[in-house]
Amino acid sequence: MEKFLGEIKKVLNKVGVSGEIDLTTPPNPEMGDFAFACFNIAKEWKMSPVEAAKTIEARIKNYELRIIDRVQAMGPYVNFYLKASELAKIVLGEIQKKGKKYGINNSGKGKKVLIEYPSNNTHKEFHIGHLRNVCIGNSLVQLYEQNGYKVYPVNYLNDFGNHVAKCLWGLIKFHKDEKPPANKQKWLGEIYAEASKKLTEPDALAIKTPGLAEQVGDMGKAEDLEYTVQKYREEVAEIQKQIESQDPKIWKVFMQTRQWSIDKFEEIFKQLGVEHKAVFYEKDLKDKGQKMVDDLLKKGIAQVGEGGAIIIDLSEYKLDIALLRKSNGAGLYLTSDLPLAMEKFKKCNADESIVITGTEQNFYFKQLYKILELIGFNKKLTHIGYGLVNLKEGKMSSRLGNVILYEDLYAEVFAMLKAESVERHPDWSEKKINNNVSVLAMAALKFDMQKHEAAKNITFDAKEATSFEGFSGLYVLYAIARINSILKQSKKSKAKIDYNLLDKPEEKHLVLFLAKYEEVVKSALMNYNPSEITRYSFDLAQSFNDFYNKHSILKAETESLVAARLQLVGAAKNVLENSLGLLTIGTVEEM
């Protein structure tokens, strides 16, 4: 693609256009492949944009042009039409030569980057919001890695916070004698949700429980309720203290439940294709963090605030006040995040550290990075916030009991696709169906999670995510399966490819699209936005389907045309697979 743009820019330079040249794509292919807008040059030349366009057109006619078929002024634009044969020859040749490496570059050679994700909590559920985090993280890892960076994917498990104390409190108080079910991690998540509910404000409780609604009006009863919540909270605080001091009363059950969570997460990560180079645990960082807080206090960067809590005043940077330590001495997220930043670089020496979390933590990360800056930590730190996964009914909330767990969604999608597959392929073995469907289900989910810009909230619609028509991973996989089928039925031809034969509009459009891939990869990396790849792979599949429906490949008029078209669809398959590869989506031979 750069080759063509460079060629056009060179020509424009020759006819007197200097400086930065921006080329755009005309709104429709009949108007050319690339366009140069003449508004700025017109000002420079002191004529109207229409006149400038005409002048450029007239001047270009004097030059010999290699890849440009013709040039035409249209209003204030100069439109360039590329030679379809030259285009096809260069693009398809390059794809054939580079194969799996087509589209990527070496921009990251020698550079190292840490990517931390999904940094979830033990003792909690793994829901589809976490799934989105993993999908975005996976794709960023691929984007960096394939472009030559040395990548260290790492995880930070929050196994030591207040949520653990809540969960263990719920476990001990209400489920002590129960036998854990098979899915222990999910069970802990449920207990955590239940415990959170019991610890909420009394009026919130009353709204949830109709029977209590009347009691709120009764002052005496409401006070009782408040007393209970107060008592519950004290018990949780006590448990948290026990955990932090490694009290043998709680340590065994803490370590055991923690391990249940970790085991399950690892199972999920394996299924999703996540490979962490290192995992950090809050448990191991808390003490270091507390020492850092002491140090900050000594240096006068931090201060003692209300009730004896340790704070740091960032209001001169418009970042309010950050809390480093609770008044009862217990740590918070921030307490452990300070040493985490350093430990990460100690373990994996990198030039940049990227952390992926929900956008609700944007402000928190600004505070964290400012504090690290104040203590002289000068590594490049980047926070990528991804939008919430909401449901059609509203926000996911464990308290309201409308959280969609990743495992449940996967099972549902798998079952649906399996039913469809069995119907389509009655001759396939159970094993073949299962293998195939597991790839399809993963493709559908990963694609769906990356359809929209990472920073934007998405509304998850189970019906749409499981319909698999249109803008979906299965659409792309289906295009690939079609190409596979064609390639399988084709005969090997030794004829030299005649690129002049690929002159139909759909063919040229497809080739142009294939050429665009390099730009898309670059842009997705620059914007930390895998959804650009997702959209591209769909558009490319669509471009192929359009061509496929209008022109026959195996039954084309001549043998050399068959060969040329096979080359074209082979290239399309190659690029489709490459783009899905960046999204860590696998493909199937047939479906």
Place this chain on the structure above:
RNA sequence: GCCCCUAUAGUUUAAUGGAUAGAAUGUCAGGCUUCGAACCUGAAGAUGGGAGUUCGAUUCUCUCUGGGGGCACCA
């Protein structure tokens, strides 16, 4: 109350300040004796209100309205 993000067809969404605002889905009308119909073709359908900057604004600025998030003992 203060701060940040956001507003595009019925719905989910795309568009470095540039040409006729691009898709998907849903609706309606069509297409398999033809390389795989999980596909394709066609139709109707959108920039929240107001002001400003500009030759030109979905894009930049201000304002109003609506939505989301954050703001010291949550993570």
